[in-house]
Amino acid sequence: MEMFEEFPALGRRPLSEFKQTIDEAFKGFSRAYGEALENFFDPLLKFLVWFEKLLIATPWPIILIIVGGLAWLGSRSVKITVGSVLAFIAIGYLGMWEDTMATLAIISVATLLCIVLGIPIGIFMSRSDRAQAIITPVLDVMQTIPSFVYLIPVVMLLGIGKVPGLLAVCIYAIPPIVRLTNLGIRLVDKDILEAADAFGASPKQKMLGVQIPLALPNIFAGINQTIMMALSMVVIASMIGVKGLGVPVLRAISNQYLALGLMNGLAIVALAIIFDRVSQTYGKRLQAYRKGHGND
C-alpha cells in the first residue's frame, strides 16, 4: 500500500508556484500601497518620535518626580510609589536611562493606541453576537500566531523602523483589552439593565451610565494585560528597528554578554512590575463601592 506511506501532497512544482503567486501578489500590493500606508502612519511616527525625544530630553529629576507622582495617583500606596522611584534610580545608575525612556515611549504610545482602538471594538463586540462570533477567532489568531510570522508582511509593507515595530506590538497586545471590554459589558447584571430600561434609558444612556461604569474593573484588567503583553514584545520589536531596552538584549544574545542581557532584562521586568502594581491598585480603587465601606 504505497499510497499510505507518503501523504498525497500537492507536489513540489505546483506548491512552489502557489507560494510564489501569493508572494508576488503581496509584493504587488506592497508596491502599490506601501507608500500610501506609510503616509497614513506618518502622524503616528511623528508622535512617537516626539514623545521619545521629549522623554529623553527631560531632565532626569523631573522624570523621577513624574514617575513618583503617577505611581501615587494610581495606587495611593507609599510602598509602590517609593519602590517605583527606587527602581528608576537603579536603572539610571546602571546606565540604562536612555534605553528605558525609549522603551517607555513605545509602550505608552502602543498602550494608548490599543486603548483608543480596543475599547470601541470591545463595545461593538458586546452589542452584537454576530460581531463577537467574527472577532473572537481573529483575536485568537492575533494572540497565538508566532510574532515572527506577522512581522514578515508588516516589514514587507512598511520596512524596518518604529512604525512597523509599533504595529507588531499592538497586534500582539490589543486582544486582552478588546476581550475584557466585551466581557465586562456582557457581564453587567441583567436586572440592573432592566431597571435602566424600565426608567426609559436610551441605548446611549445605558452604555455610558450603566454598562461602561460597571465594566470598568474588567476594562482595567484588560489595560493591565495589554501593557504587560506590550512589554513582553520589546525584544522582538527591537529586531525590526525599535530602539530601547530590547536592543542591548539582542546584542547580548548574539555576543553572549550575560551581564548586559540580565541587566536590561531586569529593567524590563521592573517596568512591568511597576505598571502592573499601579494599574491593578487603581483598578481596585475603582470598585471601592463594592466593598461597602470605602466612602471616598
Add this chain to the structure above:
Amino acid sequence: MTDAKVQIKNLYKIFGKNPQKVLPLVKNGMSKPDLLDQHGHVLGIENVSLDIPEKQIQVVMGLSGSGKSTLIRHINRLIEPTDGEILIDGENVLKMDEKQLRQVRRTKTAMVFQKFGLLPHRRVHENVAYGLSIQGVDDAKARERANYWIERVGLSGYEEHYPGQLSGGMQQRVGLARALATDPEILLMDEAFSALDPLIRFDMQSILLQLQDELNKTIIFITHDLDEALRLGDNIAILRDGAMIQQGDAQQIVMQPADDYIADFTKDINRAKVIELRALARPVESFAGPTLDGETVLEDALKPLAQAPDQTIGVTKRDGSLGGVVSLTEAIEALHG
C-alpha cells in the same frame, strides 16, 4: 368604580422559537405542559384580560412560575406580547415607537424590583435621582427632589452611601424612592417586598399604604403571598399557569374561591382578620337593633354580635345606609369556611 387606567386585553405570551406558529394551538386550548412536550414552547400568559382601575392597588397573585413577572413586564413593554393589547389611558402601548415608549417609561410608569435593581456604582441620592437624570432634569433640581423622597421613605442621613452599604430593607426604600421621584401615575411593583424578612416586609407595606393614602397612584403589585395580597390589594387577580382564574376584592376571593387551587391558597389565612361583615350581610327591609360598619372584620364583630339582642346586628354601608344583617351563627360558620 373608577375608570380603567390600564387595560389588558386577551393577552398571550409564548416563549420559544416560533410563538406565532403555535399560537393557534394555544387558542384552541392546548395546555401548558402539552405545549412544552409537543412543541418545545413555554406558555407564559394565556388569554389574560384585566381592567386596572385608577388610583387603586391591583394585586396580581400566583405561585412561582405562574406568569406574574411576565404579565407586569408587558405593561411597560419590557416584554413583547405574542398576541393581545395593552392600553394605558386608552392608548395602545404596543403601537408606540421606541421614542414614545421611552417617554411613557420616563414619565408615566415606574418600577420597583424584587432584587432592587439599584446602580451599585452610584450613591443613594444618585440612585433616587436616576429617573430624573434620564429625563434630563438639571442636577440641582433632581438632587432636591431626590432628597425629598429619601426623607419620605425614612432614609435621611444615608444620601451619600452606596447601595452595597445598606441592608435589604433600606435598599428597597431606595428602590421605592427612585420610583416615586419621577412622580409616575402608575407604579409597577414586582414582588417588591418578597426578598425582605417578615418584620421589615410589614414595615414596607405600611410605608406603601401611608404613601398611597396621600399620593393615590395606580399601583400594580405582584406577590405570591396571600397575607400581603389581602393587606394591600383593593383588587386581587389570581394567575395559574399563565391564565387568570379569579379576580375580585379580598372578600370575594376568601368567601367564594373560584376553585380548589384558590381555596388551597386561602385555607391558612386568619379568616377572622380578613372577612368583613359586608361579605356576610343578608338583605332585609329594615332593622332596629345595633349596627356596625360593613368593613368591620369578624374578629372585632364577634363580641358585639354575642351581646346584641337576638345575637343579630345591622351592617351599614359606607354612606351609612343599611346593607343587611348578620347573625352570630352566620359569622361563626363563615369563620370555618
